[in-house]
Amino acid sequence: MASKSSETLRQVQAQIKEACDLLGLNNNYYEILKQPLRTLEVTVPVKMDDGTVRVFTGYRSHHNDVMGPAKGGLRYHPDVDFDEVKTLSMWMTFKCSAIGLPYGGAKGGITVDPKELSAGELERLTRAFTRAMSDFIGDDRDIPAGDVGTNAQVMAWIYDEMSKQKGYNMPGVVTGKPVSIGGSLGRTEATGRGVIIALREAAKRLGIETKGATVALQGYGNVGSHAGMLAEELLGAKVVGVQDHTGGVYNENGLDAKALAAYVAENGGVKGYPGSTRELTRDELFGLDVDFLIPAALENQITDENEHVIKAKILVEAANGPTTASASKKLWDRGVFVVPDILANAGGVTVSYFEWVQNLQNFYWSLEEVNGRLERLMVEAFDAIYEQHNELKIDMRTSAYVLAIRRLAEAMELRGWA
Numbered sequence: 001m002a003s004k005s006s007e008t009l010r011q012v013q014a015q016i017k018e019a020c021d022l023l024g025l026n027n028n029y030y031e032i033l034k035q036p037l038r039t040l041e042v043t044v045p046v047k048m049d050d051g052t053v054r055v056f057t058g059y060r061s062h063h064n065d066v067m068g069p070a071k072g073g074l075r076y077h078p079d080v081d082f083d084e085v086k087t088l089s090m091w092m093t094f095k096c097s098a099i100g101l102p103y104g105g106a107k108g109g110i111t112v113d114p115k116e117l118s119a120g121e122l123e124r125l126t127r128a129f130t131r132a133m134s135d136f137i138g139d140d141r142d143i144p145a146g147d148v149g150t151n152a153q154v155m156a157w158i159y160d161e162m163s164k165q166k167g168y169n170m171p172g173v174v175t176g177k178p179v180s181i182g183g184s185l186g187r188t189e190a191t192g193r194g195v196i197i198a199l200r201e202a203a204k205r206l207g208i209e210t211k212g213a214t215v216a217l218q219g220y221g222n223v224g225s226h227a228g229m230l231a232e233e234l235l236g237a238k239v240v241g242v243q244d245h246t247g248g249v250y251n252e253n254g255l256d257a258k259a260l261a262a263y264v265a266e267n268g269g270v271k272g273y274p275g276s277t278r279e280l281t282r283d284e285l286f287g288l289d290v291d292f293l294i295p296a297a298l299e300n301q302i303t304d305e306n307e308h309v310i311k312a313k314i315l316v317e318a319a320n321g322p323t324t325a326s327a328s329k330k331l332w333d334r335g336v337f338v339v340p341d342i343l344a345n346a347g348g349v350t351v352s353y354f355e356w357v358q359n360l361q362n363f364y365w366s367l368e369e370v371n372g373r374l375e376r377l378m379v380e381a382f383d384a385i386y387e388q389h390n391e392l393k394i395d396m397r398t399s400a401y402v403l404a405i406r407r408l409a410e411a412m413e414l415r416g417w418a
Helices: 004-023 027-033 082-099 119-133 152-166 190-206 222-235 257-267 282-286 325-333 347-361 367-392 396-414
Strands: 038-047 053-064 070-077 104-111 142-146 214-218 238-244 247-250 292-295 314-316 337-339
Touching (some): 004 325, 004 396, 038 119, 053 070, 053 082, 053 119, 070 082, 070 152, 070 347, 082 104, 082 347, 082 367, 082 396, 104 119, 104 142, 119 152, 142 152, 142 347, 190 292, 190 314, 190 337, 190 347, 190 367, 214 222, 214 282, 222 238, 222 257, 222 292, 238 257, 247 282, 325 337, 325 396, 337 396, 347 367, 367 396
Parallel strands (some): 070 104, 070 142, 214 238, 214 292, 292 314
Antiparallel strands (some): 053 104, 238 247
16 A cells, blocks of 8 residues: 555646646657756664664755755654655746745654754754765755754754765754844744744635634644744634644633744643633534634545545645645535645744855845745745636646746746756
8 A cells, every 4th residue: 555655646646747738838848857866865864862872864856956956844753755855856846936936845844753852862863863964955955944843953963964974064954043142033933933824814815804704723843833823913803622642622712822922832731721711623523613724733634434524614724734635626616715735824934044144155134034035935826826727627636736847847948858
């Protein structure tokens, strides 16, 4: 039986083929885009605190770099495998192209549960993995960033280790760093902010008033918590339900997104939050009668088996691939407006691009500049994808792929790739 990640890879390949056919492209473009240009698999031995050695497996995938250096996060999670990394790198290519960034797509990860490691073990693992990738990454070829299971501290270790390997400071080799060593203002909340910009634009098109609207969130880590807080702050919406790996919480009068974020930071999850009036399972959260649903956890959460419970008017994909391709089509067919991941969660890579530019120039921007530039690029991308969706009578996901692949195909043709 195929793994979930290999099945997701096939789904993405089918979406690429559909977009290529809609554009009338010859098969050469699909053959190039259906798989990564290059991949790396490494074994990473690490001495543990007790003196034993554990060997971890790490991966990095460059999907396509026709538009510029490869860009994508590093994921530390026990379910990481090669097909997942390949698929995530493909989504990054299309995300960067849809937003208009001069990047290709990359992704990487280690099969590990970081919560099982001490701080010292995590640092040694990160530095060893960085050394193993040192010829594969760089500020002119592939710029990693944080993802599930990694954070600004992990990025700082990668920056430091790469600088040691090359013999000079390389702040642009990685993004999502602490601000004190070259990170960008606004990066921490960037993905969540982009999600809320996309949600606001979708609500405008559908004529839905956001003030007082209800929101349900799956996942309350960095992306989900900032999306929740910004939904309240910028849109006047009310977060009524949240579910994560520890459990689910609900309050029809609102959960107070900021207080919930503080509780999660202290307790490791939403379970037991005192502002909740009842617990929720994942599918109970999906079935809430809310205006907006934001899945902000992992891939393949909304499938053919549970999509029918969703009552939200707008679904905004804050996670990568939270909805399977067939479930997404069914949702769209029954009137749920789905804002696809390669548009909705592009705020993170956009501000990572800003961070990289600032590092290369050694010239840093104010928070207002960062947020203003993010706003402009997200709105421009939403407008282009929405207008094309109306013109071609296709769903928003297909429209995003068509826009992204059109730009990639033009670049590949000009460079003589296809």
